Amino acid sequence: MSLSTVETKAGATPGEEPAVKGIQGRTPLQLVVARLRTDRVAIISIVVIVLIIALAIGAPLIAAITGHGPTDTNVDNGTDANGQPLPPGSAGYLLGTDNLGRDILVRIAYGARVSLLVGVLATAIATIVGVVVGLFAGYYGGWLDSILARIMDVVLSFPYVLFAIVLVSVFGSSLPLTILVIAFFSFAAIGRIVRGQALSQREKEYVEAAHSLGAGNLRIMFVDILPNLVAPVIVLATLLIPTAIIFEATLSFLGLGIALPTPSWGNMLSDAEGVGFQAWWFYIFPMVFLLLTTLAFNLLGDAVRDALDPRTERIFAGRRKKKPA
Amino acid sequence: MPDPSEDGDVLVRAEGIVKHFPIKEGIFFKHQVGSVQAVDGVSLEVRRGETLGLVGETGCGKSTLARSIMRLFPLTAGRLTFDGADLSTLSRSQMRPYRRGMQMIFQDPYGSLNSRRRVGSIIGDPLAIHKLASGAERRRRVQGLMEVVGLNPEHYNRFPAEFSGGQRQRIGVARALALHPKLIVADEPVSALDVSIQAQIINLLEDLQSEFGLTYLFIAHDLAVVQHVSDRVAVMYLGKIVEVAEVKDLYNTPRHPYTNALLSASVVADPDKARTRDRIILSGDVPSPITPPSGCRFHTRCPKAQPICSTEEPLLKRGAQDPSGHLAACHFPVADGEKLASEKATILHTVEGFLAEAPT
Numbered sequence: 001m002s003l004s005t006v007e008t009k010a011g012a013t014p015g016e017e018p019a020v021k022g023i024q025g026r027t028p029l030q031l032v033v034a035r036l037r038t039d040r041v042a043i044i045s046i047v048v049i050v051l052i053i054a055l056a057i058g059a060p061l062i063a064a065i066t067g068h069g070p071t072d073t074n075v076d077n078g079t080d081a082n083g084q085p086l087p088p089g090s091a092g093y094l095l096g097t098d099n100l101g102r103d104i105l106v107r108i109a110y111g112a113r114v115s116l117l118v119g120v121l122a123t124a125i126a127t128i129v130g131v132v133v134g135l136f137a138g139y140y141g142g143w144l145d146s147i148l149a150r151i152m153d154v155v156l157s158f159p160y161v162l163f164a165i166v167l168v169s170v171f172g173s174s175l176p177l178t179i180l181v182i183a184f185f186s187f188a189a190i191g192r193i194v195r196g197q198a199l200s201q202r203e204k205e206y207v208e209a210a211h212s213l214g215a216g217n218l219r220i221m222f223v224d225i226l227p228n229l230v231a232p233v234i235v236l237a238t239l240l241i242p243t244a245i246i247f248e249a250t251l252s253f254l255g256l257g258i259a260l261p262t263p264s265w266g267n268m269l270s271d272a273e274g275v276g277f278q279a280w281w282f283y284i285f286p287m288v289f290l291l292l293t294t295l296a297f298n299l300l301g302d303a304v305r306d307a308l309d310p311r312t313e314r315i316f317a318g319r320r321k322k323k324p325a
Numbered sequence: 326m327p328d329p330s331e332d333g334d335v336l337v338r339a340e341g342i343v344k345h346f347p348i349k350e351g352i353f354f355k356h357q358v359g360s361v362q363a364v365d366g367v368s369l370e371v372r373r374g375e376t377l378g379l380v381g382e383t384g385c386g387k388s389t390l391a392r393s394i395m396r397l398f399p400l401t402a403g404r405l406t407f408d409g410a411d412l413s414t415l416s417r418s419q420m421r422p423y424r425r426g427m428q429m430i431f432q433d434p435y436g437s438l439n440s441r442r443r444v445g446s447i448i449g450d451p452l453a454i455h456k457l458a459s460g461a462e463r464r465r466r467v468q469g470l471m472e473v474v475g476l477n478p479e480h481y482n483r484f485p486a487e488f489s490g491g492q493r494q495r496i497g498v499a500r501a502l503a504l505h506p507k508l509i510v511a512d513e514p515v516s517a518l519d520v521s522i523q524a525q526i527i528n529l530l531e532d533l534q535s536e537f538g539l540t541y542l543f544i545a546h547d548l549a550v551v552q553h554v555s556d557r558v559a560v561m562y563l564g565k566i567v568e569v570a571e572v573k574d575l576y577n578t579p580r581h582p583y584t585n586a587l588l589s590a591s592v593v594a595d596p597d598k599a600r601t602r603d604r605i606i607l608s609g610d611v612p613s614p615i616t617p618p619s620g621c622r623f624h625t626r627c628p629k630a631q632p633i634c635s636t637e638e639p640l641l642k643r644g645a646q647d648p649s650g651h652l653a654a655c656h657f658p659v660a661d662g663e664k665l666a667s668e669k670a671t672i673l674h675t676v677e678g679f680l681a682e683a684p685t
Contacts, residue, residue, distance in 0.1 A: 205436035212395050213451045213500070214424035216417075227441035 035307040042303035048296035052289070056116050059109035066092060068103035070110040071261040077101075088281050096281040098271065104281060107263035108289055114264040115293065118179055119245040125183035126244075127237045130190025131229070135221045137191070138198025149195065152188035160185045161254070168256045178257045182247045190236050194229055201225045231308040238301035242294035249290055265290045336508055336540050337371040337394060342403035344386075344393050348615070362614050363389035365564035366403070368641070371508065376534065376541040378555030378572070380548060380587070384611060386564040387544045388432075391510045394542065395429050396420050408507060425455060428501035432513040434493035438485040444471075444496055445481040451503040470499040474529060491522035498529065502537070510542045515550060527554055548591040552576055557650065560584050563622040564614055566641065570651035578661055580644055580653035583623050585665055605665055621656065628665045629657045 036042045055062075063069055077092065079085060079101045088096040088104075095104040137148035164181050171177055201207065202225065210224050251257030252266025260267055265286040272282035345360040363386045371377045381387050393400055396412050405413045408426055415423070428451075431437035438447055449467045452458045458466050468478035474495040485493055494514060501509055511530065515523040527550065533539060545551045551558055552572055559569040560581065568581040579585045586605040607626045612618050618625050624634035633656055641652040646661075659665065 205431050205433050206439040208392075208397060209429070209431055209437045209497075209500070210439075210450065211397055212424065212429045213504075214421040214454050215450070216421075219454065224439055224442075228439070230441070 032304070032307045036303060039303045039307065041299050042307070045296040045300040045303065048292055049300065052112055052293050052296070053116065055109050056112035059106070059113055062109045063106050066094075066103055066106060068092075068106050070106050070263050071102065073100040073102055085279055085282075087279075088285075095285050098268075098282055099275075099279070104268075104285055107268060108265070108285055111263045111265045111268060111286065112289065112293075114175070114258055114262070115245045115248060115290070118175070118182065118248040119241040119293075119297075122179045122182035122186060122244040122248075123237055123240045125179070126186035126240060127190055127233065129183065130187040131194050131226070131233060133187065134191040134194025135198050135225065135229075138195040139202050139217070139221050139225065141199070145195070148191070152191050152195075155185060155188040156192075158185065161250070161256075164251055164256050165254075173256055173259045175258060178248055178251055181251070182244045185247070186240055186244060189240065190233065193232055193236055197229045197232060198225055201228050235301055235305040235308065238297060238304055242297040242301075245290070245294055245297075334372050335370045336373045336408055337369075337542070338404075338406045339367060339369045339390075339394060340404040342367045342369075342390065342393050342405060343401040344389050344398070345401045359615050362564050362617055364393055365617070367561075367564075367566050369559060369566060369569070371540060371542055372557075373507075373540055374538060375556040376543050376554050378551035378558040379542060379544045379561060380546060380551050380558060381561035382546060382587075382611065384614070385561045386614070387546075387561055388512055390561070391429070391512045391542065391544055395427060395510055396423075421455075425504045426506050427508040427510065428504060428506040430494075430497050430501050430509060430511040430514045433517055434490050434497060435485075435517075437497055438493055440485050442484075443481070444476075444483050444485060444488070447485070447496060448499045448503060451500060455504065457504075466503070467499075470503055473502065473533070474499040489522075490518050491525060494518060494522075494526050495529065498526075498533070502533065505537065506539070508540045508542065510544075512544045513546070514543075516545060516547065523550065530554070548588060560587065563611060563617055565622055565654065567623065567655070568653040569641065570653075571648070574648060574651045578647070578651075580647065580651070580658035581623075581655045582627050582629050582657075582659055582665055584653075585659055603664070621654070629659070631657065 086097045137145040249266030252264045253270040258264035268286040344364040348359045349355040471478045589605045620635040624630040639654045
């Protein structure tokens with residue numbers, strides 16, 4: 001494997017890469033990937049995320065294997081003789097059933113679809129809007145910046161749960177509305193960072209060079225400045241996904257997000273209200289999955305930040321040296 | 326050397342160029358409290374095929390003048406014509422077609438190249454912006470340019486960080502050449518490089534000039550470099566041009582006291598000459614361009630200053646004994662062999678490599 005040999009050689013001479021034969025130049029992406037591969041936490045996080053994604057994609061498969069749909073109330077065999085929910089490990093129900101006899105495993109798998117969809121889609125919308133708003137504010141400055149920056153300040157200081165309650169009472173709760181609400185309250189976090197970066201980047205000489213070549217403002221913003229902001233944006237977006245997932249769970253828990261009977265981890269938790277210690281499997285399993293998912297995304301975000309930051313080269317060089325050749 | 330009176334030989338004509346940068350205060354409601362008068366009424370012409378050197382100390386407005394001529398920002402006042410076209414008030418989009426005729430090489434070989442983009446796309450940028458070539462054709466032309474400036478065309482896909490300072494400056498030169506411009510404004514193109522690399526880049530620029538018939542506006546604070554590359558030299562002080570002449574006239578018979586002081590500060594390679602040379606040390610610092618002195622801007626530090634210097638601004642004019650192209654903005658130009666000494670300027674003798682106070 002050529003990559004690891006390059007790694008060790010580069011590690012021996014930190015800083016500059018001499019143009020010696022056999023050492024190939026690497027793109028920033030290759031560098032980041034190589035660094036992530038040495039990070040055990042990042043690998044575990046990626047594995048967990050991949051498993052959750054597999055669970056979400058395979059939800060219909062799980063439903064088919066178990067024979068229970070996510071909203072099926074299995075009156076015949078989903079409850080015991082007294083009509084009580086089944087505990088985990090019961091025949092046919094790996095994680096037990098809830099008080100309506102619905103299969104918790106199947107509901108968690110379908111809930112993963114909602115959580116990931118909301119997390120990724122809301123983050124994608126928030127990132128695109130945040131990058132565009134931040135770039136325009138930071139690059140143009142002046143009155144446009146004043147207006148956009150103030151808007152972002154207002155959004156960040158908004159009592160978002162109250163706002164969501166009002167919106168839901170007006171429009172009714174739905175998946176698209178949930179995604180839009182989350183995206184609306186998340187874009188400012190990215191927008192602020194991008195604005196700050198764009199402010200500093202536009203003073204760089206390469207921007208002046210592009211200007212002297214005849215490049216227009218849009219080209220300078222998106223072709224010249226944006227590639228320099230990729231690192232912070234990737235880190236922030238990775239960290240926004242778990243925030244969005246928790247946001248969705250919060251809204252659903254409050255009955256403002258995904259409406260029953262469609263399962264989401266949030267409304268499963270809210271459904272488990274009042275069951276106490278008797279039916280602990282009602283809330284433990286959605287909580288564990290919620291925790292695992294957000295933790296994995298958060299740890300991955302931290303790992304990506306470390307991998308993208310050239311100042312952490314020392315840590316990675318040390319790791320490479322410890323590895324047997 | 327072309328005749329200066331013939332207007333067809335003038336590529337760039339600047340008349341009374343003024344560039345003031347406003348200073349604003351206030352967090353919510355900004356208001357102007359003053360302005361940095363970076364360039365304040367500069368008239369200059371650059372002739373086709375020549376190299377015009379522009380010297381002056383840091384902060385005198387050289388770079389601002391260069392960017393004014395490149396029209397990288399709106400001019401506060403003045404008239405700028407390039408190749409017969411009036412560019413003084415064109416908007417950014419109106420300027421675009423003219424940018425093909427004028428390109429710039431920047432001082433910082435690190436900051437002026439986008440570190441996140443590949444060399445091929447950086448050099449190909451002008452071709453993409455002006456929609457001159459795309460795909461394989463662009464690649465072919467970019468690799469041709471890389472060869473012209475002495476880069477390995479196989480390094481097309483590398484990032485700027487993989488090159489040395491001198492190689493990076495070659496990338497900048499290739500980018501400037503891509504549009505086959507008539508004028509190249511070089512803003513201190515070698516001052517960030519090692520001396521040995523400086524020579525390579527200067528030789529490259531000279532070769533390219535003869536090969537492509539380029540006109541250079543060459544900005545530097547290194548007088549030896551300017552003397553070597555220039556046909557004519559203009560000296561700037563605090564936003565004004567104080568003297569302009571053909572290179573041998575300026576270096577042999579500088580008329581403006583500031584030019585004299587500046588030239589005396591340059592390093593001479595010949596040790597015999599260096600030992601006998603006088604060095605003029607000016608008192609004080611350069612005044613602030615926010616509140617420049619009245620009259621002649623140099624009068625606060627000038628060893629020859631008279632009362633008139635603080636009230637009346639001297640115009641660029643030719644001295645009686647000078648050739649036609651030698652202009653100086655001074656009421657009391659320095660005569661041949663005159664020694665400048667007063668309480669405002671100390672003359673130091675160089676004795677065996679050390680500076681010592683001269684006997685008066």
